[in-house]
Amino acid sequence: MTENAQQQPPAPSTDLPTQYAPADVEGPLYERWVERGYFEADEKSDKPPYTIVIPPPNVTGSLHLGHAFEHTLIDALTRRKRMQGFETLWQPGMDHAGIATQNVVERELAKEGKSRHDLGREAFVDRVWQWKGESGGQISGQMRRLGDGVAWSRERFTMDEGLSQAVQTIFKRLYDDELIYRAERIINWCPRCLTAISDIEVEYQDDDGELVSMKYGDGDDTIVVATTRAETMLGDTAVAVHPEDERYKHLVGKLVKLPLTDRSIPVVADEHVDPEFGTGAVKVTPAHDPNDFEIGQRHDLPALTIMDEHAVITAHGPFQGLDRLEARSAIVAALRAEGRIVAEKRPYVHSVGHCSRCKTTIEPRLSMQWWVKVGPLAKAAGDAVRDGKVKIHPQEMEKRYFDWVDNLHDWCISRQLWWGHRIPVWYGPNGEVVCVGPDEQPPGTEAEGWRQDTDVLDTWFSSGLWPFSTLGWPEQTESLAKFYPNSVLVTGYDILFFWVARMMMFGLYAMDGTPPFHTIALHGMVRDQFGKKMSKSFGNAVNPLDWMDKYGSDALRFTLARGANPGVDVPIGEDWVQGSRNFANKIWNATRFALMNGATVDGPLPEASKLSSTDRWILSRLNSVVAEVDAYYDDFQFAKLSDSLFHFAWDEVFDWYVELSKTTFQAGGEAAEVSKRVLGEVLDVTLKLLHPVVPFVTETLWTTLTGGESVVIADWPSDSGFRDADAEREIESLQSVITEVRRFRADQGLQPGQRVPARLTLDGTPFATHEAAIRQLLRLQPEGDTFTATATLPVAGAEVALDLSGTIDVAAERKRLAKDLAAAEKEKAQANAKLGNEAFLAKAPDHVVDKIRTRLAKAEEDITRIQAQLERLPQG
Structure with a gap:
């Protein structure tokens, strides 16, 4: 029996509207998930840990498509692992973004005719904190819109007291180990940001x-x-x-x-x-x-x-x-x-x-600055990948990583700002230089001639500590013991050097040689549908909230996941999001149909002997897809797993199994009850497989179908090992019969719903038990007393004879096909003439010759097809 499915689902007519309205569903569902604590992580749990940190967005920022893309991938991974029984922590938080945030607040002051110097350092920093409380963090609300399953109770900010203590601790350790020093060197100076x-x-x-x-x-x-x-x-x-x-x-x-x-x-x-x-x-x-x-x-x-x-x-x-x-x-x-x-x-x-x-x-500009001596730190970061402690995915990105860490120059970490972690170094009246740890007092007062360094640290210094500072380091907390190192880091290849290398160096240094994560999974950048970088200046930038408002968050998420090949840029266009919305609607309508026709998850699956070949086929395919999706997840192949689920759900479940089962449902009896249970099982598993990528629509449908509490905490499907190659071959042959006849009907200009008398010869084929389904899907009436076979189609060992008399204008159809045939024969003659011209072949580029050969093959294919259509037309 399906877990959490002890009760019959409520009637769909009252609990499942005729149309899916994302705006009515998404907000309340997300808040329910948060209130029930589904996304929280318990460091005392006996479950195996699975940890991912969010690449902390700037506190000045808002959700752009790049964020939405990355968050979709991380959320899919963590939702699946939660369903697999892991104690899952997706660690949220934000970066204080030193330069960017200071610039924002300085612009606000400029509107008042003031500068930071008018306020003084302490008052200016207070003003930044005030701005952070009022305006910063808008991205948190946008993350909720997207469906991010983060542990909100653990949200961190790089200027929090605990994280600030971590920054001061590691600065002191690096300074004492002579890995931080002060020197006059050439630096990159911004005359605007100063x-x-x-x-x-x-x-x-x-x-x-x-x-x-x-x-x-x-x-x-x-x-x-x-x-x-x-x-x-x-x-x-x-x-x-x-x-x-x-x-x-x-x-x-x-x-x-x-x-x-x-x-x-x-x-x-x-x-x-x-x-x-x-x-x-x-x-x-x-x-x-x-x-x-x-x-x-x-x-x-x-x-x-x-x-x-x-x-x-x-x-x-x-x-x-x-x-x-x-x-x-x-x-x-x-x-x-x-x-x-x-x-x-x-x-x-x-x-x-x-x-x-x-x-x-x-x-x-030549300037006195603080520097990290990166030599030994970078070597450790490189060795961790070379030794296999950390894997980079896709593997071909390793070269880019090594090119960076193996040639890293000392890192200038001081910034001439007021917003940020102030460098914990004090200068005395007699030239003394004292680095102060987090539990130490300054060596003296200003009145005694002591002054603190005025610079603050580079933002990447504090975000480099993110995988362990967010878990309580330098304290040896239960969270640190449980959730460090991270299972995987999901981030863009564009910040491989900004952030990933920093975390590797600091993690290995601070955590006794334990790297901050086991795997670095790199993805590409989101681009427009033509492959161009999205930018406001290009006029092609997109606010993801606009698309979520228009098509729903699931549609945006599915589009992004379906384009996510490891390490490769992702093109996206609005029509693709619209297509994903159509997929969500298809899932909704198919599940609603199943509920209205009695699909159920109650009780175990019937024995194989009671299953029809159609039932065995879909269950065999279902288990294959479960195994396929698992393999793709483990290899971070989001595009392939999304595509696999799309085609399985739409093509095989909705377009074939549901349609083939309609006649069984109509006939009633034991076969109908068996198929209703099979359909319930297939939908139960399919909705679970889809849930990590499209969480909102699947939650609504799964809870209605099963009566379970939430698919967020349901068990992830496992491959039962059931396979039936014979049933798969049989249904594939049946599909070829139906597809071929549908193609013929279309070629003859018949309307999809137009009924045609037909005689089916199915003896000696596996299709005898499917005659009712074949007739229903192909709109084929019984023969009748006046039946005359005007066209016969032998397909896959079966024979379908159609009586088209009275259904089409035969003379007009012959005239149309004759015109098409003449055009195809002319195209063939022209192509043959060029390919038979030695002078032309000697001068023409290869791609031109290949194009003509393609035209010839297409013309020959058209001639064969049209001639077959003419032969099938009624005589007279």
Whole structure:
């Protein structure tokens, strides 16, 4: 007997409306699930754990299609595991999103004519917390709309007290282990956000710029360099050439005059320089270029900072006070006036880094910052995958992961912001530097000359702790013992470096070598139906709430899951969501029909000997699909499992089994009762299989069908092992008979509901027991006294003779078919002529020849089909 199905289901006429209305169902259902605690996780449970963390969305954000896609996949995994008997935790929460959140609040202040400096640090942070309470977290409500089965009681925020303690703890440990240090290095500086940003927060795009070649030095000591950033020449402290470049060997070690200044700079030899690129000589600006900084370190060159934090020129002279772009034009003009410009190329398209948040052009800048020494941490993160402790799925994504962690530079973790985790380091009056742990007091007061570092930590620093900080670490909690490590991480390949690598490094370091998850399942990005990236600027961005309002959350979820191949981008269009809505309606209508015709889950399945071949066929297929879906889930093949369920439910259950069973139901008796129980079983299992992806419609239908409490807590179906190859072959042959006759009817122009007299010859075939179903599905009347076979179709060993007299205009049909036949024969002749032309074949590209061969094959196929139709027409 089906678990939770002890009572007869209520009458469908009162409890199942004629049409499915998602808006009436989804909200109340979700709140019922939450109230009953279905999504909560118990660390004291004896069940095996299954843990997934949500990639924490920014507190400033709202649900976009990428979120909806990722959440659908995670929710499907956790719902299935819950039904399989696991203690399932889907950990929710949000990220404080340092730069993004500070920008939002600063814009609000600007409307009041204020800046954060008018408020002061403490009041500004209070203002951000106020904004978070009022406006942040809108995404939580949208997650409920989508049906996310998260443990809401465990919701976390990266600035929570507990998570802040975790941040301070790991900072202190890394600092004491000399894996965190402070140093002056070149960083990516955003003149708009006024903070350093990491390499992976820089977006590169092709911009139209200018390439200027200019002369340094005079006479025999002249050397030409080229640059796209002429303004940085004010900070040049050398010109570099390759040591083996014969053109410049006489200049190495000499000083050349730096134009527009009163300085001379040396020519140095460095292997970093590519002698084949440009003139083979490069200007060196150690304070404003990462490669130049390295050259400067090797040759002990001074680093001159010539811009302030707003990218305004600070170097003394006529360009002081100009914005960098203004200075660029002014400096080129001044060099041109002195005859120093050798060549100018504009527009010169080149790759330029931009801040991923505000899109401002990044300025490389020498700055004192805090850094993580990633060498040993990154090695551990790489080894964990190489050793098989962590699997990356799909496996071909491993290369991308290794390319990153094996070549990782030290990570700049300090940000010049006020919103975020403040760096727990204090500076004393006599140059003391003290890192303070979470249980330690500051070493002194401001009055005594002590001050805390003003910077905050990179947001990715705290989110890198997410798999264990959310479970109570550094305390050794029961939740941490039960739910760490995560079973799987489901995330986009686009944040493999932003987030995944950070979690790997910190998890292995903090948790004694235990990685934060067993499997990393990577998915692609959602794109529009033409494969183009969705963007407001492109005009193709979609608010998923609009589609959920219009078609229901299940329709959006099913569309997203059906496009989810591992590691591959997902195209989506509104017509596909509409198609998924139609599928939900099909499930609804088919289940309603089954209920109205007495389908039941009460009692065990009848013995095999009492089952018809149709019953055995659908039960055999059902078990195959259960096994297939399980295999696809275990391999994160969401598209394949969704497609398998779609075709099984729509094609096999609804379009074939239900239709084939109608005559049995009408006939009544024991066979009808058996089929009603089989149909109930098939729907019970099918609804369970569909539930993780389309939870709302399946919950409504399953509880009505079974009388059970909720499909959320029902047992996941298992493959009973029942297979019946003979029944499958029999029904496949029966389908071919019906399909062929339907095709013939359509070819003859008969309306789908038009009834035609027919004689069925089924002796010696397995179809004798299906005659009533065949006649009903094909709208075939009994022969009658005046029956005349005007067309005969032999199919799969059976013979179907039809009397079409009076049903079609034979003369008109012959004329139409003759016209089609002539067109097909003309197409065949033209294709043969081209393929028989040796000169044409010698010159034509392969794809053109292949296209003509395809046309020939199609023409021959049409000729055969039309001739067969003509032969089947009544004579006269």
